[in-house]
Amino acid sequence: MSHFDAIVIGGGLAGLAACVLLEEQNLSACLIEARGDLGGRVRSFTDPDGGFAGDAGPSWVWPGYQPTVARWLKRLDLPIFEQYTQGSGLLDYGPQREVEARMLPHQAGSYRLEGGTARLVAAMADQLSRTQVILNTPVTSSAVDGNGVTVTTSDSTHDAPRVLVAMPPRLAARLRWTPALPAALKQDLTSVPTWMASQAKVVLRYDRPFWRDKGLSGRVLSQAGPCGEIHDLCDPGSKQGILFGFLNWPVEMRQLRADALKHAVLDQLTRCFGPKAEAVRGLEIFDWAQEPFTTDALDLEGPFRHPDPPPRRLQNVQCDGRVMFACAECSSQSPGLIDGALDAAEQAVARLLAHRL
Ligand SMILES: Cc1cc2nc3c(=O)[nH]c(=O)nc-3n(C[C@H](O)[C@H](O)[C@H](O)COP(=O)(O)OP(=O)(O)OC[C@H]3O[C@@H](n4cnc5c(N)ncnc54)[C@H](O)[C@@H]3O)c2cc1C
CATH class of the missing domain: 3.90.660.10 (Polyamine Oxidase; Chain A, domain 2)
Structure with a gap:
């Protein structure tokens, strides 16, 4: 068992941005990533x-046209x-x-x-000093109770007051949740296609x-x-x-x-x-x-159009203020895009921290 201020599931751009923002608030995070490297859909x-x-x-x-991406590029001093x-x-x-x-x-x-889009990933990872990054470790379940959230992988268990779920919504819906996610929330997560999957x-x-x-x-x-x-x-x-x-x-x-x-x-x-x-x-x-950590079977059925803005429920804090979904597809500003991943992280961290436990 280990204790952090927050657990972040998924080390794509949204998860990385969330960790940068949490550190900015002097909070510690444990970032758990299924793959052997960070970046998710960003890969060069x-x-x-x-x-x-x-x-x-x-x-x-x-x-x-994307103010959030413009701000992060400037902040990370990345030439375009x-x-x-x-x-x-x-x-x-x-x-x-x-x-x-x-x-x-x-x-x-x-x-x-x-130098390629992966420079964004490297620059964000460079900003992290307090975050514990765990690679090669798919999260399998998440249990929420009055004390906090317990996130389980095949060989470890992690506790924190809050969890930020920065993985594609359809994959997030397939985690084992205790108690089970409300049916409407699960349906909303499942309804959101993963862009380009x-x-x-x-x-x-x-x-x-x-x-x-x-x-x-x-x-x-x-x-x-x-x-x-x-x-x-x-x-x-x-x-x-x-x-x-x-x-x-x-x-x-x-x-x-x-x-x-x-x-x-x-x-x-x-x-x-x-x-x-x-x-x-x-x-x-x-x-x-x-890529099983990007693509759900439903993503292969289509339709293959750009994601609509997500159901509003996905932008709310869930499970008594302890869970927030934050993947590019959860952004209403730029659903499915890099700008969306950064926007989703900003919104999720702000809403999660604003919620009093
Ligand atoms: C071919 C292609 C072209 C694209 N072109 C553009 C473009 O030109 N411009 C643009 O703006 N966007 C584009 N996109 C979309 C862009 O890549 C995404 O919007 C962005 O990278 C999403 O970041 P994210 O962090 O929200 O999600 P992801 O990058 O999907 O990150 C989710 C992370 O969660 C991890 N994960 C999944 N399951 C688990 C689990 N059980 N436990 C732990 N970790 C887990 C994954 O491994 C991954 O690292 C493109 C995408 C693709 C695939």
Whole structure:
């Protein structure tokens, strides 16, 4: 048994931000994370030299429209740059028809972090000095009574007056709760899809961004796939060329035909950008549908649209003031987004601490 002012379940951006905010109030937290590293849906690949080699999770922030993300970027002193969109985009109709160069709808306001989105995770983790971080430890149950909350994992038990549940709501609903969560609350948690949970990204690395030489932005919209969209993902700190695509093959097909998928991606890239696209230095696919600490079975059923603002109940303090849900999907400001994760953490910490026990 160990005692903290709060337990935070989930070490994604929301959980990390919550710990930073709790420390700011001189409170101690125990952060319990199921995976072997922090960041959750934020994940970057590194090249053999340890440099940035693409984001497997989020790539963009929109600080002009997202005040919370803008504030955290400033607070953490993280440099950003505008998404590269110079030149023509391409429309790809598949092997039967020539690709068409076009000016595509602009992406004004889309920014990226220098060195990749994972820098946000590293910068937040650096701010923690009092938080005890426990990795590789999925929480299985949570019991609430008049004395506080007891959170249990496969091999440990942790006590605190309050718990902040910073994991996707559908996964939170599947924890063993004692007493059982009220039916309406469980239904609300289950109703909230996890943004991008069923998606997969492919990241391709080249010696240099050769498409830029031909006046191409690197952006492709495709009806044929396997990448429904492709974007330039180069980092200002490196000379190498990086592209990423959102894969539009169905989940089962991605698994059953993994090798064929890689070939199909290279065929598509060559169709769009010419033979230089074959000289790929690295091709990585990250499939979020296979990630049990992100994706619930319900997330694979669709619909696959951007989350609506969450049910209001999820923004209230639960279980006599001892439990607060705080994941990006719990934010009404930017549900499902990085900005939402930070906003959810801010709201959750403020409401939890305002509630007198
Ligand atoms: C492919 C992709 C592209 C995206 N693109 C963008 C983008 O461009 N811009 C943008 O703003 N957003 C984007 N997003 C969304 C963004 O990644 C999320 O909004 C944000 O990372 C969510 O952070 P979070 O902390 O709320 O949740 P998560 O990152 O999901 O963190 C939850 C944490 O809880 C942990 N956990 C789960 N179960 C347990 C358990 N039982 N016990 C302990 N820990 C547990 C998980 O391992 C995880 O670390 C994208 C997401 C993906 C997957």
